[in-house]
Amino acid sequence: MKFDLFKFGFFSFGILGCLMFYLGCLMNFYDCIYLFDWEFLTINSGCLIITLIFDYISLLFVGCVFLISSMVIYYSHDYMVFDVSAIRFYFLVILFVFSMMMMIFSPNLISILIGWDGLGLVSYCLVVFFNNYKSYSAGMLTILTNRLGDIAILLSVAWMMNYGSWYFMYYSFYFSDLGFIFFYMLIAAGFTKSAQLPFSSWLPAAMAAPTPVSSLVHSSTLVTAGVYLLIRFSNSFMGVNLDFFLFLSVLTMFISGLGAILEFDLKSIIALSTLSQLGLMMSILFMNFPLLCYFHLLVHAFFKALLFLCAGLIIHCLSGSQDVRHMGCMSMQLPFTSTCFCISTLSLCGMPFMSGFYSKDLIMEMMMGSTFSFFIYFLFMISLGFTVIYSLRLIYYCFSFNINLYVYQSYYEGSIMMNSLILLGFLSIFGGSLLCWLLFTIPSIVILPFSLKIGTLLIVFLGSIFGYFLGIYSYGGLIYSYNYYLFSFFCGSMWFLPSFSTHMLSGPFFFVSKGYYSCMDSGWGEYFVSKSFVYYYIYLGKYFNYYYLNNFKVIMLTFFLFLSVLLI
Numbered sequence: 001m002k003f004d005l006f007k008f009g010f011f012s013f014g015i016l017g018c019l020m021f022y023l024g025c026l027m028n029f030y031d032c033i034y035l036f037d038w039e040f041l042t043i044n045s046g047c048l049i050i051t052l053i054f055d056y057i058s059l060l061f062v063g064c065v066f067l068i069s070s071m072v073i074y075y076s077h078d079y080m081v082f083d084v085s086a087i088r089f090y091f092l093v094i095l096f097v098f099s100m101m102m103m104i105f106s107p108n109l110i111s112i113l114i115g116w117d118g119l120g121l122v123s124y125c126l127v128v129f130f131n132n133y134k135s136y137s138a139g140m141l142t143i144l145t146n147r148l149g150d151i152a153i154l155l156s157v158a159w160m161m162n163y164g165s166w167y168f169m170y171y172s173f174y175f176s177d178l179g180f181i182f183f184y185m186l187i188a189a190g191f192t193k194s195a196q197l198p199f200s201s202w203l204p205a206a207m208a209a210p211t212p213v214s215s216l217v218h219s220s221t222l223v224t225a226g227v228y229l230l231i232r233f234s235n236s237f238m239g240v241n242l243d244f245f246l247f248l249s250v251l252t253m254f255i256s257g258l259g260a261i262l263e264f265d266l267k268s269i270i271a272l273s274t275l276s277q278l279g280l281m282m283s284i285l286f287m288n289f290p291l292l293c294y295f296h297l298l299v300h301a302f303f304k305a306l307l308f309l310c311a312g313l314i315i316h317c318l319s320g321s322q323d324v325r326h327m328g329c330m331s332m333q334l335p336f337t338s339t340c341f342c343i344s345t346l347s348l349c350g351m352p353f354m355s356g357f358y359s360k361d362l363i364m365e366m367m368m369g370s371t372f373s374f375f376i377y378f379l380f381m382i383s384l385g386f387t388v389i390y391s392l393r394l395i396y397y398c399f400s401f402n403i404n405l406y407v408y409q410s411y412y413e414g415s416i417m418m419n420s421l422i423l424l425g426f427l428s429i430f431g432g433s434l435l436c437w438l439l440f441t442i443p444s445i446v447i448l449p450f451s452l453k454i455g456t457l458l459i460v461f462l463g464s465i466f467g468y469f470l471g472i473y474s475y476g477g478l479i480y481s482y483n484y485y486l487f488s489f490f491c492g493s494m495w496f497l498p499s500f501s502t503h504m505l506s507g508p509f510f511f512v513s514k515g516y517y518s519c520m521d522s523g524w525g526e527y528f529v530s531k532s533f534v535y536y537y538i539y540l541g542k543y544f545n546y547y548y549l550n551n552f553k554v555i556m557l558t559f560f561l562f563l564s565v566l567l568i
Contacts, residue, residue, distance in 0.1 A: 005090055006077035010070050013097070017066030024059030028438055035107070051167070053107040057294060060438075061228065062104050064298050065220045067423070068305045069097045075309055075420040076212045079316060089129065089210065096122045096213075100221045104228065109157050109166040116153055116193075116225065120146040123222050127209045138205040145202040149192030149226070156185040183240050186233055194226030194278045197248045200256065201498040203275050207267040211312030214267060218274040219305035227281045227297055234290035246286040246372075250379045253279035257386025259494045261393065261470070266311050266322045269394055272494075273348060274304060276387060283380075284363050287370055295439050296359035302431045303356055306424035307344040313337050313417050314398065324397040331399040334413055338399050340421045345395055347428045349388045350460055355432030360384070364456045365446040381459055388463025393470050 027033070033055040041048040073093060080086040099122055103115030120143060128139035159182045160166050190196075195203035203223065207214060217223060230237075256275035263269045277300050285293040314330060314337065315322055331338040343354070350360035367380055 004077070005087065006073055009090065009094065010074035010077075013066045013070035013073065017063045017068075017070060019063075020059050020066060021063030023054070024056045024063055025438060027054065027059055028056035028441075050111055051108055052105045054105070057231070058104050060298065060435075061220075061294075062101055064301050065097060065100055065104070067427075068220050068301060069093065069216055071305065071309070071420045071424055072212045072216050075215075075312070075417055076210075078414045078416040079212055079312060080210070085129070089126075089213075092122055092126050092129075093213065093216065096126065096216065096221060100225065103225060107167050107232075109153070109160060112229070113150075113153050113157065116189075116229075117150060119193075119222050119225055120150060123206070123209075123217065126213045126217075127206050129210055129213075130208065135208040138202075138208040141205050142202045145192055145195075145199050148199070149189040152185045152189035152192070156182055156189070159185065180240060183233075183237060186230065187245055190226035190230040190282075191245075191248075192226070193229070194223050194282065195252075195275055196226075196279065196282055197252045197255075198497065198500075200252060200275060200494060201500075204268050204271045204494075205498070207265075207271050211267065211308060211315060214271070215305050215308030215312065218271065218308060220301040223274060223278055224297055224301070227278065227285065227293065230282070230285055231290045231294050231297075234285060234288075237286075237288070242286040246283055246376065249279045249282035249286060250376055250383070251279075252276075253283065253383035254379050254386070255494045255497075257383050257390065258491045260390040261386060262491055263390075264324055266315065266324050266327075266394075266398075267308075268322075269324070269390060270304075270307055270311055273307075273387065273390065276383060277304070277348075279383070280360075280363065284367070287367065287372070289363075289366055291439060292359070292363060292366060295435060296363060298435055299355050299359045299432050302424060302427040303344040303347040303354075306340055306421060306428050307348065309417075309421055309424065310337050310341040310344065313413070314341075316417075324394065327398045328400060336413055336418050337421070340425045341398070342395060343425050344428050345391045347432075349391050349463070350384070350456065352457065353433075355428050355430065355435075358432035358436045361456050362444075362446075365448060365453070368448055368452050368455070369446055381455065384456065385459045385463040385466070388460050389467040389470060392464045392467025396468060 033053065036052045036054070038050045038052070039047050040050065073090070076086075076089065076093070080089055083089065095118065099115045099118030101115070102118065103112055106112045106115060123146070124139050124143040127142050128135045157166065192199045206217065209217065253276050256272045256279065260269045260272035260276070263272060277296075281293050281296055281300070284296070314327065314334065317334065318326060330341075347354040347356040350357050364380065364384070367377065
């Protein structure tokens with residue numbers, strides 16, 4: 001019997017995920033934390049120690065990562081079957097998962113940096129996996145943006161040396177003097193890794209990676225690393241004014257939802273929805289509800305992984321086409337995939353009693369009970385409506401009965417791909433209620449007026465209506481956004497953020513470097529630096545040559561000059 005790496009990875013990660021999830025439930029039930037110290041090197045009086053933290057936060061999250069990665073690896077067995085580099089892809093995914101695990105289990109900022117850097121480097125290798133210019137450009141944008149976060153982590157490590165330890169458990173208080181610099185460095189690192197404004201442009205660009213990797217990246221690994229880091233340090237933020245960062249997170253939700261409404265690329269729509277949900281997590285974290293942010297982080301991982309795997313199967317059946325205008329009647333050709341797609345999309349919208357409803361409804365109620373301005377409340381509600389609009393628009397494009405169907409494609413649901421969707425579909429339905437019972441052992445009752453209590457459901461209902469009509473009108477011969485092309489392009493491109501992050505940022509530097517090269521390298525520098533030594537040696541050689549050929553005349557002239565000086 002031939003040994004299958006993909007099935008081995010599927011079973012290993014599946015068993016580890018169930019074990020970690022069970023241990024996380026025990027840690028939560030008994031309310032305990034275990035710290036393991038491994039002293040692996042001792043030289044004279046110095047020793048190097050790696051510490052691992054095992055509590056319900058780390059164990060539940062690692063269990064979630066392992067379960068999703070097992071499904072992704074099993075799914076990749078069929079998705080990457082014709083790729084010559086499938087084994088390289090497999091080991092890169094394994095490295096990716098273990099880098100995330102290293103970051104989750106580390107209470108020390110130095111060891112967190114190891115997993116943090118590993119995520120950035122492996123994500124670059126996965127984004128450039130298909131070896132084309134688009135992938136290279138996306139990979140460079142991804143890794144250069146993430147390097148800014150790495151710099152912020154390194155500065156945080158240097159600043160924590162002032163306090164004697166790199167362990168986040170010791171810093172549950174507000175630092176004196178210039179301690180706020182440490183917080184701002186950590187927030188900058190979290191913003192770059194989780195693609196908040198103004199670092200949002202790399203997340204849609206990272207869609208150049210294979211779809212199983214996108215499922216893993218956008219659900220539980222790379223983009224959630226920044227949120228997880230800030231959850232771990234959330235006790236330290238109590239005395240810091242975070243209103244500006246709250247505004248940036250809410251604005252990220254708004255512009256990503258607006259961009260998804262006008263987008264036609266299937267993977268880009270789902271990537272922008274991930275960006276919107278990350279903005280939601282960050283904003284509720286900056287409102288000082290870290291446990292609620294963690295709850296939505298886990299719930300979002302389940303339905304977003306399912307959504308990406310369903311999208312990957314659709315793209316696989318369409319021979320790589322990602323334009324939603326080429327899709328239609330998928331419910332007739334791919335019934336099981338369409339069902340799972342609708343389940344994950346409805347969970348994303350916050351449909352009642354789906355997993356996303358339990359976290360989103362509680363987030364909106366806690367936000368309504370807070371003391372923030374009406375502007376924040378308005379952006380929250382509009383962003384929630386945008387989520388429903390682009391989700392229903394996506395369902396209408398992909399599964400309605402229209403004439404854009406590719407009839408010559410081979411629509412086939414492989415058994416391996418279908419089986420990998422079953423567990424994620426189950427968790428997308430029941431995962432929210434399960435985690436709600438686990439994390440919130442004491443029931444929380446939020447008392448609000450009826451108009452506010454029903455507001456979330458009303459926004460979901462209105463957004464579904466707008467999404468349906470937006471999908472219908474897009475099929476006509478006249479697309480209304482073309483009449484206002486600049487405005488629609490401005491809204492659909494996240495307010496020109498990808499352009500600002502790429503050629504608009506690098507263009508002035510290229511112009512300055514060209515002027516410097518023309519003036520210095522090929523101008524004055526060429527004569528005074530590069531060629532000056534040549535001219536000097538040529539002149540010196542001519543002088544010595546003249547002295548060699550006329551040495552008697554020079555000696556007599558020097559003698560008479562010296563004699564005249566003596567006589568004077």
